[in-house]
Amino acid sequence: MAHPVDVHVGKRIRQRRWLVGMTQQQLAESVGIKFQQIQKYETGANRVSASRLWDIAEALDVDVSFFFEGLNSASQDANTPQDMPQDLLGDKEAMDLVRSYYAIPENQRRRLFELARVLSDVA
Structure with a gap:
């Protein structure tokens, strides 16, 4: 069972990758790993080491803290429209x-x- 923090970090990796228009293959090549590993990171199946997260942050041009933003506010609040997806990042x-x-x-x-x-x- 994947740890919720690993799942959150993986979703943030995927979100940023999509925003910059980068494929899993391109991200993998820029950090020196195979794209299957990026897939595992993005689903939370594999935990991202600190040094690898640093490399991913550089490749995606964000601070490492970006991947942890919103971690404590994962639940919907009263001001969120009912038809908004629970997992907007996904x-x-x-x-x-x-x-x-x-x-x-x-x-x-x-x-x-x-x-x-x-x-x-x-x-």
Whole structure:
């Protein structure tokens, strides 16, 4: 049985990899391992050592602390919409939306964000 921290770290690795548009193979090559090992890390089946997590963080251009963010707030709070997936990090559609959002030029992105905020207040 995978430890919940290992599962969380694996999900954060996958989330960041998706956001930067990197394949498992590309990440594996950049840290000097096989892509199957990345698969095992992302599912939490294998624990990531500290030195390997450091290498992964460098390859994905984040601080090591990124992989532990949100660990204590894994449960939904009262302000979360009911139809929002419990595991937003594991939802491919949500991650694709985030990646597309950040591909938009910043001034247009701000306008889109404000529009989404207004629409969600009306709903």
